[in-house]
Amino acid sequence: MRKPDSKIVLLGDMNVGKTSLLQRYMERRFPDTVSTVGGAFYLKQWRSYNISIWDTAGREQFHGLGSMYCRGAAAIILTYDVNHRQSLVELEDRFLGLTDTASKDCLFAIVGNKVDLTEEGALAGQEKEECSPNMDAGDRVSPRAPKQVQLEDAVALYKKILKYKMLDEQDVPAAEQMCFETSAKTGYNVDLLFETLFDLVVPMILQQRAERPSHTVDISSHKPPKRTRSGCCA
Amino acid sequence: MSLKSERRGIHVDQSDLLCKKGCGYYGNPAWQGFCSKCWREEYHKARQKQIQEDWELAERLQREEEEAFASSQSSQGAQSLTFSKFEEKKTNEKTRKVTTVKKFFSASSRVGSKKEIQEAKAPSPSINRQTSIETDRVSKEFIEFLKTFHKTGQEIYKQTKLFLEGMHYKRDLSIEEQSECAQDFYHNVAERMQTRGKVPPERVEKIMDQIEKYIMTRLYKYVFCPETTDDEKKDLAIQKRIRALRWVTPQMLCVPVNEDIPEVSDMVVKAITDIIEMDSKRVPRDKLACITKCSKHIFNAIKITKNEPASADDFLPTLIYIVLKGNPPRLQSNIQYITRFCNPSRLMTGEDGYYFTNLCCAVAFIEKLDAQSLNLSQEDFDRYMSGQTSPRKQEAESWSPDACLGVKQMYKNLDLLSQLNERQERIMNEAKKLEKDLIDWTDGIAREVQDIVEKYPLEIKPPNQPLAAIDSENVENDKLPPPLQPQVYAG
Numbered sequence: 098m099r100k101p102d103s104k105i106v107l108l109g110d111m112n113v114g115k116t117s118l119l120q121r122y123m124e125r126r127f128p129d130t131v132s133t134v135g136g137a138f139y140l141k142q143w144r145s146y147n148i149s150i151w152d153t154a155g156r157e158q159f160h161g162l163g164s165m166y167c168r169g170a171a172a173i174i175l176t177y178d179v180n181h182r183q184s185l186v187e188l189e190d191r192f193l194g195l196t197d198t199a200s201k202d203c204l205f206a207i208v209g210n211k212v213d214l215t216e217e218g219a220l221a222g223q224e225k226e227e228c229s230p231n232m233d234a235g236d237r238v239s240p241r242a243p244k245q246v247q248l249e250d251a252v253a254l255y256k257k258i259l260k261y262k263m264l265d266e267q268d269v270p271a272a273e274q275m276c277f278e279t280s281a282k283t284g285y286n287v288d289l290l291f292e293t294l295f296d297l298v299v300p301m302i303l304q305q306r307a308e309r310p311s312h313t314v315d316i317s318s319h320k321p322p323k324r325t326r327s328g329c330c331a
Numbered sequence: 332m333s334l335k336s337e338r339r340g341i342h343v344d345q346s347d348l349l350c351k352k353g354c355g356y357y358g359n360p361a362w363q364g365f366c367s368k369c370w371r372e373e374y375h376k377a378r379q380k381q382i383q384e385d386w387e388l389a390e391r392l393q394r395e396e397e398e399a400f401a402s403s404q405s406s407q408g409a410q411s412l413t414f415s416k417f418e419e420k421k422t423n424e425k426t427r428k429v430t431t432v433k434k435f436f437s438a439s440s441r442v443g444s445k446k447e448i449q450e451a452k453a454p455s456p457s458i459n460r461q462t463s464i465e466t467d468r469v470s471k472e473f474i475e476f477l478k479t480f481h482k483t484g485q486e487i488y489k490q491t492k493l494f495l496e497g498m499h500y501k502r503d504l505s506i507e508e509q510s511e512c513a514q515d516f517y518h519n520v521a522e523r524m525q526t527r528g529k530v531p532p533e534r535v536e537k538i539m540d541q542i543e544k545y546i547m548t549r550l551y552k553y554v555f556c557p558e559t560t561d562d563e564k565k566d567l568a569i570q571k572r573i574r575a576l577r578w579v580t581p582q583m584l585c586v587p588v589n590e591d592i593p594e595v596s597d598m599v600v601k602a603i604t605d606i607i608e609m610d611s612k613r614v615p616r617d618k619l620a621c622i623t624k625c626s627k628h629i630f631n632a633i634k635i636t637k638n639e640p641a642s643a644d645d646f647l648p649t650l651i652y653i654v655l656k657g658n659p660p661r662l663q664s665n666i667q668y669i670t671r672f673c674n675p676s677r678l679m680t681g682e683d684g685y686y687f688t689n690l691c692c693a694v695a696f697i698e699k700l701d702a703q704s705l706n707l708s709q710e711d712f713d714r715y716m717s718g719q720t721s722p723r724k725q726e727a728e729s730w731s732p733d734a735c736l737g738v739k740q741m742y743k744n745l746d747l748l749s750q751l752n753e754r755q756e757r758i759m760n761e762a763k764k765l766e767k768d769l770i771d772w773t774d775g776i777a778r779e780v781q782d783i784v785e786k787y788p789l790e791i792k793p794p795n796q797p798l799a800a801i802d803s804e805n806v807e808n809d810k811l812p813p814p815l816q817p818q819v820y821a822g
Contacts, residue, residue: 101681111644115642115643116640116642116643116644120640137630137641137642137643137646137685138682138685138686140682149681149682149685151685151688152642152643153643154643154644154646154647154648154692155643155644156585156644156648158696158703158704159647159648159692159696161695161699162647162692162695162696165688165691165692165695166688166692168688
């Protein structure tokens with residue numbers, strides 16, 4: 098298997114749909130490359146680079162272990178359920194502290210999943226109907242409740258994260274660009290989420306590679322080359 | 332002669348009566364033939380001589396004592412000398428050992444010289460011989476692999492050889508410093524290949540894997556679980572911890588694996604085998620491969636059980652369960668070794684790194700495990716930890732068919748012990764009841780007797796006056812008629 102150049106980590110509470118989100122993207126766009134074994138680790142080739150995507154355990158009893166996953170991450174996707182406000186609160190309370198081990202220039206995306214269960218999501222679902230002719234008719238008939246978390250709440254959280262990380266808004270992507278509302282079930286906005294992140298991560302890879310030679314001191318270049326012949330190389 | 336004897340028997344010469352000293356006075360046998368004056372003089376002289384002899388004796392004893400003390404000192408000196416010899420012997424032994432190691436290392440580095448390898452093999456113990464064989468094989472593989480790269484291969488071999496020689500002299504550094512040296516080496520070699528050698532990334536990866544295999548096979552003996560660290564202590568602590576947690580059930584961890592399904596049970600066994608096998612590998616990449624194989628078996632087990640791909644929320648608790656069930660040896664040492672000496676790019680972003688991170692999370696979870704983590708009350712948790720109770724007892728009927736015979740036998744024994752305990756308690760209760768019955772019966776009998784005595788009081792008359800003997804003197808004279816007096820008739 099190819100070695101990844103960068104990694105993206107999915108964080109969020111249990112049952113917000115992190116795994117479904119990841120599987121939806123991988124299966125929908127690249128059905129042939131989906132691993133039939135695991136559903137928690139994926140390797141995606143984007144242009145000429147390999148990006149790995151890590152799913153994490155969000156259950157509360159595993160709280161605190163997530164910092165190991167975020168070590169050296171280039172981007173972190175913070176996921177919540179638009180129908181449960183508490184899952185957004187958990188992102189700030191439990192998961193934000195875990196991201197300290199990520200890269201200093203790590204990107205953040207705020208994703209509200211399961212919009213298909215809301216009134217507004219129904220409209221979005223209808224728009225997608227042409228792309229998904231196999232969608233069940235029963236879903237459209239069932240009543241939908243108004244969603245509890247608005248996009249403005251996610252934008253507010255994004256700005257809190259910038260403040261927490263002491264980042265300037267000028268140096269990072271705009272909040273509106275990094276906050277998504279998705280539905281893993283209907284596929285709404287899933288592709289947009291991942292491909293936006295991939296596009297933003299690639300320049301970081303290039304920058305890291307460009308920076309690498311200047312940080313390296315070639316010690317062996319100062320040593321005189323040995324002229325003695327080794328028997329095994331004869 | 333005969334005449335002389337005859338004369339003595341008959342006649343005593345007068346000269347014999349004189350003092351022995353010849354002073355002219357007569358001697359006395361009490362004074363041993365001396366006169367009183369000469370005897371006094373002689374006695375004084377003898378006493379003086381005696382005093383002199385006593386003094387000399389005391390002096391001799393003193394000298395002997397001093398000699399004894401000196402001898403004791405000399406003996407201690409001998410002991411000191413012996414100890415010194417022992418120390419010298421030990422130093423010689425140590426020096427010889429170091430020389431042997433150096434000789435072995437030096438001989439081993441010259442792979443082409445088979446004769447010297449043979450010489451090095453002969454005096455070495457079997458462990459060294461085995462290591463030499465494996466190292467020899469890895470070295471040959473490495474050289475064969477590098478030949479395909481021609482000039483770049485030669486350069487790599489030279490750099491690798493230099494690194495190993497450098498590490499030999501850095502053996503006294505702390506393990507963290509040695510780890511940094513290894514990481515720097517990986518980084519520099521990869522850097523040089525990409526910039527100057529223009530080697531494509533796929534080949535760089537293969538070369539790095541071979542380099543890691545070669546150098547870590549050579550260094551394994553010195554850097555795995557070194558004595559300078561507390562890795563061994565941590566190994567024993569985590570092993571003891573896992574043993575204490577044998578009672579944890581899949582339900583407590585919310586493990587979505589149904590071991591009643593034969594395929595799932597097979598996957599679980601394979602996962603446990605893989606995680607235990609990690610300790611038998613030497614190259615960090617091989618250890619990571621064991622972890623990856625274990626993880627893939629876990630994903631397969633979850634997929635078969637749930638009939639859908641597994642998520643991280645399913646995978647991590649199952650990995651924890653596998654670690655608790657397998658209790659792999661030297662777990663912390665292996666994790667530390669991989670962290671210190673593995674190629675970092677593999678560890679940070681790759682699939683192997685993902686599974687390795689999950690293993691680290693599982694171990695951290697096991698170390699911090701408490702009642703709340705398992706949704707138990709503190710009392711239950713404490714009882715399970717102390718071994719007072721076993722949570723599997725309630726589920727004895729629902730044993731998995733895959734449970735090993737030992738576990739089944741253990742639970743059967745636990746059931747037997749429980750039954751024996753109950754029987755013992757029953758017998759004790761019966762005994763106490765019997766004791767109580769006996770006491771009650773005794774009291775009852777006593778009470779009945781008391782009642783009867785009270786109901787029918789017995790009146791005993793005082794004994795009658797004994798009849799007076801006829802001949803005894805009669806006390807009551809006043810009732811009897813007066814005695815008859817004889818009447819004299821005149822006639």
